[in-house]
Amino acid sequence: MAEIIRAPELRYTSENQMPIAEMLVQFPGLRPEDPPATLKVVGWGNLAQEIQDKYRQGDRVIIEGRLSMNTIERPEGFKEKRAELTAQRIHPVAADTPLDVSPIAPTTSSTANQSYPPDLNQPTPAVKSSVSKFSAKPEPVAEPDFDDIPF
DSSP, X not given: OEEEEXXXXXXXXXXXXXXXXXXXXXXXXXXXXXXXXXXXXXXXXXXXXXXXXXXXXXXXXXXXXXXXXEEEEOTTSOEEEEEEEEEEEEEEEOTTSOOOOOOXXXXXXXXXXXXXXXXXXXXXOOOOOOXXXXXXXXXXXOOOOGGGSOO
C-alpha cells in the first residue's frame, strides 16, 4: 500500500505501439522511526491507460506486481541501482486509510481479551471444528529416514 507522490505520466514505446505509465509512490518505513521510501512504478498496455485515467497525485493505492533492480550509469562515472515495480494490478484505497505499519492486533470479540503478540508460554485456546461426513480423512505423512542421507 502506498501513496502516489508524482502523478502518472503516459508515454509510448518507440513505435507508438504500447503505452507505458510511470509514477512515483511513497510508503512508510518498516519501523515508525524509519523514513518513508519511494519507488518508481511502471504499468504497461491497458493497465498504463487505466493508471493515467484513474489515478492522481495524493491517491492511496495497493499495487501488485514484480519488483526489479535496474543499474543506471551515472555521468559522474559510477553505477547506481534503483528499484522499480512493474505493476500487474492496482487497487484504489480510501483516502482515510492509514499507511502506518503498526502490528495487526486481534479485533474479533473471541480474541479481544488476548494480548498481542501472544504469550507462547500460555496454552492455546481450543478451536472447535466441524467435520463433514463427506470429508476425506487425511493421508498419513511418512517420516523421513535420515539414516540414508550421507554426511
